[in-house]
Amino acid sequence: MESGARPIGSSCSSPAALSREYKLVMLGAGGVGKSAMTMQFISHRFPEDHDPTIEDAYKIRIRIDDEPANLDILDTAGQVLNPEPSEQCL
Template identity: 80%
Template sequence: MELENEISSSNNSSAGSREYKVVMLGAGGVGKSAMTMQFISHRFPDYHDPTIEDAYKTQVRIDDEPAYLDILDTAGQAEFTAMRDQYMRGGEGFIICYSITDRQSFQEAAEFKELIYCVRHTYDIPLVLVGNKTDLEEFRQVSTEEGMNLAREYSCSFFETSAALRFYIDDVFHGLVREIRRKESSLTVAEKKMKRKDSLWRKLKGSLRKKKESTT
């Protein structure tokens, strides 16, 4: 299923917005689909089959710049792990989710960065860690401190959210886009430095060649 809001379907080609490929990762039942639906359409789904993988598209403005998000909501069930390599190879940024009411889902979340590394061979990937279901505080099994510590280990932003109440949902997606932009910006600076070094090297070699020619 692909849900595409009116703005993205009508304006994407004309707006020429940068497209961001976002992948939702996490165990089944942690609320990945509910978070995505709340972000896209501001509604909480009554029912979602956790074995279905969905793609969602929307266009938003983040820091006064247009952003076209292509969001892949992956299934959390083990039988779908064979497709994870494809997600992790194609994604530009990842939202790793767990439920604060489910310690097992937190333990699974702690393994995703290594799984991404196995496919991408780099830890320098834009990530956001999310502990969902804060509306079920009385059933909490994972403390906020544990989430913060894992995010520190991942060197990424951390949010505790409630998809049911739409708490901090926009912050998660906006935060990931900012991370992707930050990475691109740093790469651009690095590329400019490399070009500058390359230019200096060529000039140095050129002057040495001229010097050699003048002495012969």
């Protein structure tokens, strides 16, 4: 058998490689609780003080429908979701 070949029926995929991948982006105005909700979800604690976010990224393993999954969360800074038309061109 040549180098790197595998017998039929074998797999080099681990269970982690077969996990579904999900991406979540937290969007919203500043100070509404995006980071607090994110921290509550990933660490089961609620931050008491407000520390403005520039941008944070988290990777966690979760279970969805009793199957393992990888979840990437991007916690963004407060956003103006509907800027004035004149600001959109700047």
